[in-house]
Amino acid sequence: GADADTTTELPPDLDALRAQAAGCTRCELHQDTTQTVFGAGPRSARLVMVGEQPGDQEDRQGAPFVGPAGRLLDEALDEAGVARDDAYVTNAVKHFNFRYHGKRRIHETPKAGHIRACRPWLDAELALVRPQVLLTLGATAGKALLGPKFRITAERGEPRPWNDLTLVPTIHPSAILRADPDRGQDRDEMFAGFVADLRRAGELLH
Ligand code: URA
Secondary structure (H helix, E strand, O other): OOOOOHHHOOOOOHHHHHHHHHOOOOOHHHHOOOOOOOOEOOOOOOEEEEEOOOOHHHHHHOOOOOOHHHHHHHHHHHHHOOOHHHEEEEEOOOOOOEEEEOOEEEEOOOOHHHHHHHHHHHHHHHHHHOOOEEEEEHHHHHHHHHOOOOOHHHHOOOOEEEOOEEEEEEOOHHHHHOOOHHHOOOHHHHHHHHHHHHHHHHHOOO
16 A cells, blocks of 8 residues: 555565565664675575574675585585575574674574574575475574474474475574583584474485
8 A cells, every 4th residue: 555664565676675674674673783794595495494593794795504514514414414505595584693702703592583583584595485494503592483382402403394394493503602511512413403394304305
């Protein structure tokens, strides 16, 4: 209608959506960051992966999962036999949330308000790509889509119907990078479990 809010209308394609998101001021995170880090990948992707938010490298380069966590994700996808080029990769929050430690920018978990503010972009991405399988990487992405009761340790690796697709929750690659043997976390074991979840998601594609 004449007074429709244009930001709630689905643009015709991902480029148009990306252009809209580039100017997003729905939350304050746009103020101290380099740019909106929008999703990447083809609209024809059958698999969508949703992470938490861009990190330092992603904020500088303007693409998701291009830093250390992205390299680990690439390794795991390779081992699982899932092609990243055929997947659409994005984040629950599209601006980097950080605090300064000296000159270093340290990741801060996004607040519920950031996730809520950013949700229309994720919904629009999913509406355009219409994947068969959605992988959530980590607790933030899982909670963003499944609600605050989502528990990563209990629910990861278990496919479930969600809207018109199958959602597979798994861990975040950064959790593997931070694996702490003093807390009983074995990096190789976590990596193998991550690969198994990715393989499971890949097998659900048809
Ligand atoms: N971690 C994420 O969740 N997303 C990125 O894009 C990079 C690191």
